[in-house]
Amino acid sequence: MNWLNICALTDIPQLGARIVEGPKGDIAIFRTSSDEVFALDDRCPHKHGPLSQGIVFGKTVACPLHNWQIALDSGEAIAPDVGCAHKYPVKIEEGRVFLVLQKSTHRDTRIIASTTAA
């Protein structure tokens, strides 16, 4: 995996986000109150609102356009809404935030896992 050194953790406000100009569109990097960091496509699955501009609480962001709630750790909309903003691998090392530009495949693996379980 090609980890890119993006910014300092402190460049992202707590309970806030910054935008990274990804090659295939903007990526929103969120920071929670407990300094966890998550990266999602900056497009709400509903009407493509910029999630980076939403209010962050817990591990959730509320889209600024129509208040869809998106789980930061999965990118999935919170029920009863259905949809998913794609997720990117992200990590913090020595106060710096690192990002991989390829999308995570978490969604595919999860679908396989649940199919197997059934």
Next chain:
Amino acid sequence: MKKLKLVLIGNGMAGVRTLEELFKLAPDLYDVTVFGAEPHPNYNRILLSPVLAGEQTFEEIVLNNLAWYAEHNIELHLHRKVVEIDRGNRRVIAEDGTVAEYDRLIIATGSTPFILPIPGKDLQGVIGYRDIADTQAMIDTATTHRHAVVIGGGLLGLEAANGLKLRGMDVTVVHIGDWLMERQLDKTAGKLLQTALESRGLKFLLPKQTAELLDDGNGRVRAVRFAEGDEVPADLVVMAAGIRPNYALAESAGLACNRGLTVDDTMRTSDPNIFSIGECAAHRGIAYGLVAPLFEQAKVCANHLAMQGTAEYHGSVTSTKLKVTGIDLFSAGDFMGGDGCEEITLSDPIGGIYKKLVIRDDILVGACLYGDTADGGWYFRQIRENHNVSEIRDLLMFGEHAIGDAGHQGQDKAMLMSDEMEVCGCNGVCKGTIVKAITENNLLSVDEVKKHTKAASSCGSCTGLVEQILINTVGGAADVKPKSEKPVCNCTDHTHGVVRQAIREQHLITIPQAIAALGWKTPNGCATCRPALNYYLISTWPGEAKDDPQSRFINERAHANIQKDGTYSVIPRMWGGVTNAAELRRIADVADKYNVPMVKVTGGQRIDLLGIKKQDLPGVWKDLDMPCGHAYGKSIRTVKTCVGSEFCRFGTQNSTQMGIDLEHAMFGMWSPHKVKFAVSGCPRNCAESGIKDVGIIGVDSGWELYVGGNGGIKTEAGEFFTKVKTAEEVMEYSLAFIELYRQEAFYLERTVHYMHRVGLEHIKKAVLDDEERRRALYQQLLFALSLEQDPWKERIEQTALKKEFERIPVAAL
């Protein structure tokens, strides 16, 4: 940690609802065991009537299937009646010897039908109407027998009679009262109902007292004999003469009982480890038999089981809706009236419409509607919210529609709407979709409907209509509360009022402090409560509480208005709507330089530059070199003015200057919601002062002030507030009013809604009658405003604040 043991006796709607509420708050606190006397999982008992009538099946009314119990690891004992509570050893014992230990116990044994103590009551073919078994017995009997007698002309009896008639039986209803449903209807409505049901083929005998049930010689009922000695044939007798709380088990365990199992405001019985809710519980002497109160109780009970210990139950105002298809009937509150009450009635016996409203001390306390129940939800809301109705009294009878409602809130009445008609114009949701979502998902509150359908989730103007649809669909089970009684959001059980008070009294100045002091259930709130908390803190403690940008909606963080494509609109301040050639040139230059796709004049007499990229905002502001217009915030928006006496040949006062001065004075003000002013120079009112939060109209002898107007979702004309002589007085009075609003209103409450909630008299008392208070309010606002800077200027000058607008480019990686 070892889990505590929770036992629920009674697998019905009240008990299981408590478990559902508990799992929301504390999913892992307890190992749960449930005993149910019936062999079925929890089903919707209020829908037994549609099952009897053949409109729904048993499967359709199941609320929690067996998979739900398994999913929550509940040990479920169906068809097992608990016969003993051994409080000494904290365990319960069932009929078959099953024993379960408890740390906490919920008794939700419901009620049993009252069986008249008359000869023949034990004959075959004599039943109550309570559960699936009774319903099945009625359905079976209808296929083999002809004559049915229902004893009791109340809600349950009539629904049973209607169902049996639809199943093909010949049905007679025997009622001891003078008219039907005397606990829900007055005499006139009761008689109308009887006529309507007679036209469907039901027969009625009333007032009539049943003396005896006669044996056919084989142990089955054959007839009913009355006190006068006359008889009617009966193969089936349904006793629907009321219900009795089922608390014998609790009483035998030594718990305090008085016409029900006595509970306090936390739903605890006399044993602190034992709770009781639902029809078996007597709260302040009342055992409720309707579903809405049970659900309120369930919430309180779950709160205490989850060890939160904050919720209290204070009793319920109930409403009733008869579930007989094609008959519209609604009653709520104290509809019988009596001493100290005034009644307004509308009676159209030929058209089959009857309405009665009961008013006490200028407050609507009861409503009884027959034939046209479209406004039932609205009346119910008025009753619950204790609104003073003296000013709308002459229109009250004609419903919400009549009360100056130009919006679509009451234009289409829920009952009359077809399924295809649109309810929510913002999200394109029609009535059928809402009704379907309500019935399929057992929704009971407007919030749930919002989540599932998106109706009423944008501008909110159809909230009242959605509420009506909800009430019409689920009747009394609807959870409809005014904002003043609702929790701020799901993070807390506290209302806006309680939160505001705590922030003031406990001198809370940060969001983490407030969340900790008020026992929030979430670590950092949510997108609903954080902006409210932030506003309450900064408006209560100006200079002390620090604004939290992350708790503000994006518009107030970016200081521009987000658009559907993620770009922003920029509206520079033009004091009083006055501009000049230099400003217009700069605006034109900015439009060229940044390729602004649209330049538009707003309704508030300003110029809007639309389609600006976020990263361009600081540059646009700098090039404009004009103050922030605050057109994006819960803030002072604009003071709209007419030309006034400087140029206008009709002008009596210099309205333009008054507007400029007001706008300067309030610059940078944050408020619960947006605030709009207008100043007109004469009664022709060209600035439309009548529909502004504060509207000022110059007259020859001074200025008239109007408050609480609104030109938005629902047009509201402002109320005349006062008349003053000088411009200085206009300033002091109107700013004092705004400061009172800032201090007392709930977040996202416009002045009109604030005014309706607290009453104009309350506002007049503070601002007009009390000179000292007025001065103080005025000074408080000036102090708060003295701390505000121009947010655009700050972001042009301070590098740290610019970060919000900077993107992280890939090239730099």
